[in-house]
Amino acid sequence: MTVASQVKTTLASLKSAQANLETFALSTENQEAKQLFENAAKTTQQVVDQLHSRVQELEQQEPQYKGF
Numbered sequence: 001m002t003v004a005s006q007v008k009t010t011l012a013s014l015k016s017a018q019a020n021l022e023t024f025a026l027s028t029e030n031q032e033a034k035q036l037f038e039n040a041a042k043t044t045q046q047v048v049d050q051l052h053s054r055v056q057e058l059e060q061q062e063p064q065y066k067g068f
Helices: 003-027 031-061
Strands: none
Touching: 003 031
Protein backbone atom coordinates (compact mmCIF):
# COMPACT_ATOMS: atom_id res chain seq x y z
CA MET A 1 0.00 0.00 0.00
CA THR A 2 1.42 3.38 -1.00
CA VAL A 3 1.62 6.39 1.27
CA ALA A 4 -0.98 8.15 -0.87
CA SER A 5 -3.47 5.30 -0.51
CA GLN A 6 -2.80 5.09 3.23
CA VAL A 7 -3.45 8.82 3.63
CA LYS A 8 -6.66 8.55 1.59
CA THR A 9 -7.82 5.58 3.67
CA THR A 10 -7.11 7.54 6.84
CA LEU A 11 -9.03 10.52 5.44
CA ALA A 12 -12.06 8.33 4.72
CA SER A 13 -11.93 6.87 8.24
CA LEU A 14 -11.72 10.32 9.79
CA LYS A 15 -14.70 11.54 7.76
CA SER A 16 -16.67 8.56 9.01
CA ALA A 17 -15.66 9.23 12.62
CA GLN A 18 -16.57 12.91 12.24
CA ALA A 19 -20.02 11.99 10.91
CA ASN A 20 -20.52 9.57 13.81
CA LEU A 21 -19.63 12.27 16.32
CA GLU A 22 -22.18 14.62 14.76
CA THR A 23 -24.81 11.89 14.90
CA PHE A 24 -24.04 11.23 18.56
CA ALA A 25 -24.35 14.95 19.31
CA LEU A 26 -27.75 15.06 17.66
CA SER A 27 -29.04 11.94 19.37
CA THR A 28 -28.13 12.71 22.98
CA GLU A 29 -30.20 14.69 25.43
CA ASN A 30 -27.30 15.18 27.84
CA GLN A 31 -26.01 18.72 27.21
CA GLU A 32 -22.53 17.98 28.49
CA ALA A 33 -22.19 14.95 26.21
CA LYS A 34 -23.69 16.91 23.32
CA GLN A 35 -21.08 19.64 23.76
CA LEU A 36 -18.30 17.06 24.00
CA PHE A 37 -19.40 15.37 20.76
CA GLU A 38 -19.80 18.71 18.96
CA ASN A 39 -16.31 19.82 20.00
CA ALA A 40 -14.81 16.50 18.97
CA ALA A 41 -16.61 16.72 15.60
CA LYS A 42 -15.24 20.23 15.01
CA THR A 43 -11.71 19.16 15.91
CA THR A 44 -12.00 16.12 13.66
CA GLN A 45 -13.27 18.33 10.83
CA GLN A 46 -10.18 20.50 11.17
CA VAL A 47 -7.96 17.43 10.88
CA VAL A 48 -9.99 16.24 7.86
CA ASP A 49 -9.48 19.61 6.19
CA GLN A 50 -5.73 19.51 6.80
CA LEU A 51 -5.42 15.94 5.59
CA HIS A 52 -7.49 16.75 2.51
CA SER A 53 -4.97 19.48 1.69
CA ARG A 54 -2.18 16.92 2.05
CA VAL A 55 -3.99 14.54 -0.31
CA GLN A 56 -4.22 17.31 -2.89
CA GLU A 57 -0.48 17.95 -2.52
CA LEU A 58 0.27 14.25 -2.97
CA GLU A 59 -1.92 14.07 -6.07
CA GLN A 60 -0.23 17.14 -7.50
CA GLN A 61 3.24 15.72 -6.86
CA GLU A 62 2.34 12.20 -7.96
CA PRO A 63 -0.46 12.40 -10.59
CA GLN A 64 -0.67 8.60 -10.82
CA TYR A 65 -2.34 8.57 -7.37
CA LYS A 66 -5.13 10.93 -8.40
CA GLY A 67 -8.57 9.45 -7.86
CA PHE A 68 -7.54 6.42 -5.81
